[in-house]
Amino acid sequence: MKAVVSINSGSSSIKFSLFAILECGNLQLAAGGKIEKIGIAPALTARSVDGETLLEREWPGGASLSHADLLADLFAWGAEHPLEGREVIAIGHRVVHGGTEFAAPRLVDPELMDKLEALCPLAPLHQPHNLAAIRAIARLQPGLPQVACFDTAFHHDKPALASRFALPRALHDQGIRRYGFHGLSYEYIALRLAEIDPVLASGRVIAAHLGNGASLCAMENGQSVDTTMGFTALDGLMMGTRSGSLDPGVVLHLQTQMGMDPAEIEELLYRKSGLLGVSGLSSDMRTLAASASVQAEEAMALFAWRVCREIGALTSSLAGLDGIVFTAGIGENDAAMRSRICLRLAWLGLEIDELANAGDGPLISMPDSRVKAYVIPTDEERMIALHTLNIVEGNSV
Ligand code: ADP
Numbered sequence: 001m002k003a004v005v006s007i008n009s010g011s012s013s014i015k016f017s018l019f020a021i022l023e024c025g026n027l028q029l030a031a032g033g034k035i036e037k038i039g040i041a042p043a044l045t046a047r048s049v050d051g052e053t054l055l056e057r058e059w060p061g062g063a064s065l066s067h068a069d070l071l072a073d074l075f076a077w078g079a080e081h082p083l084e085g086r087e088v089i090a091i092g093h094r095v096v097h098g099g100t101e102f103a104a105p106r107l108v109d110p111e112l113m114d115k116l117e118a119l120c121p122l123a124p125l126h127q128p129h130n131l132a133a134i135r136a137i138a139r140l141q142p143g144l145p146q147v148a149c150f151d152t153a154f155h156h157d158k159p160a161l162a163s164r165f166a167l168p169r170a171l172h173d174q175g176i177r178r179y180g181f182h183g184l185s186y187e188y189i190a191l192r193l194a195e196i197d198p199v200l201a202s203g204r205v206i207a208a209h210l211g212n213g214a215s216l217c218a219m220e221n222g223q224s225v226d227t228t229m230g231f232t233a234l235d236g237l238m239m240g241t242r243s244g245s246l247d248p249g250v251v252l253h254l255q256t257q258m259g260m261d262p263a264e265i266e267e268l269l270y271r272k273s274g275l276l277g278v279s280g281l282s283s284d285m286r287t288l289a290a291s292a293s294v295q296a297e298e299a300m301a302l303f304a305w306r307v308c309r310e311i312g313a314l315t316s317s318l319a320g321l322d323g324i325v326f327t328a329g330i331g332e333n334d335a336a337m338r339s340r341i342c343l344r345l346a347w348l349g350l351e352i353d354e355l356a357n358a359g360d361g362p363l364i365s366m367p368d369s370r371v372k373a374y375v376i377p378t379d380e381e382r383m384i385a386l387h388t389l390n391i392v393e394g395n396s397v
Helices: 067-080 110-118 127-140 169-173 183-196 248-256 262-271 274-279 285-289 294-318 328-333 335-344 354-358 380-393
Strands: 002-009 014-021 027-036 043-048 053-058 087-095 146-150 204-210 214-220 223-227 323-327 372-375
Touching: 002 127, 002 380, 014 067, 014 380, 027 053, 027 067, 027 380, 043 067, 067 127, 087 127, 087 380, 110 127, 127 146, 146 380, 183 204, 183 214, 183 223, 183 323, 183 380, 204 294, 204 328, 214 294, 223 294, 248 262, 274 285, 274 294, 285 294, 285 335, 294 335, 323 328, 328 335, 335 354, 335 372
Parallel strands: 002 087, 087 146, 204 323, 323 372
Antiparallel strands: 002 014, 014 027, 027 043, 043 053, 204 214, 214 223
């Protein structure tokens, strides 16, 4: 049976999923895994969809092993243990930045790689690792088609005003604009919502991707109209360790008055702020929820406040609101946080059904709530696999 693999290669981890292509053309998750702690002490695990461990490896002294080295190991294992006869026909990758040019996934070729390489300065923490995995696999399996799926693509056609900072035009023309991210997640949510509630999907919806990284996307008829992340994945909501939107004057102050250099500021804003910074305890919502600390409570309250404030802003971008969809780690699992957010949004005409919210969903608003609320699990890996299959076999997503 044929299969496609989706890969999400980050700075310290590579996640992979194998989807079998069924005879009807649908994709079925068969196995998945990750290589973690790259650069420290890499560890690899792969499990079948039934939870059976297929592979476990650790490299305690392997701090110098690169993404390419570790992928070579994974491929060597894959060659020795063909996954129940499945033949991988293509690999899809999450690529964070498609710049101003790419509004849809693309088959990888050298020309595309040059263009994506040129975008690395726009996403220095992510793009180089995404491309490293593509290059490594091109060396290991030169004939295997690879597809780049962009996190920015879903937002590519949002209105021009939602893409512009109030900066001199020349900077906009040099690419300093609001791109938006988490696009593969939002695209999947738009597809699923169209199946679950087609009437709502054709209306004005805010999708809330609340994980370690968090953003909102305002969608009208399944298309992105506005989003909280902008030039980088630092913008918008408060996140696990990222600050979200900040008065840019704070950054100037840190630099000029407090003597912090760019690397220190990057460390502060990306890794020491957000839930972790405010709570002084953890970036993990479960740890905060289990804590009696006043600071942990303040961090959770601020998280909900920021989400609601941005929902207010995006409601204005949409000129009204018909529904909200919660997704990702916090959005899918944290009923208390969903409740906090929905209660604060009562003024919008959202009435949460607390029983449904504590249950399995997907609808968590009262039957006569003017604004509906849903919980829909996201699946970026499946979206990547769908695009990959679409490109190599001409199916439509
Ligand atoms: P990433 O952006 O790394 O993919 P996830 O989407 O996995 O992140 O979300 C991670 C966040 O989800 C963490 O803050 C974690 O505490 C939270 N989370 C996961 N499961 C639960 C749960 N059952 N209850 C509350 N929060 C949860």
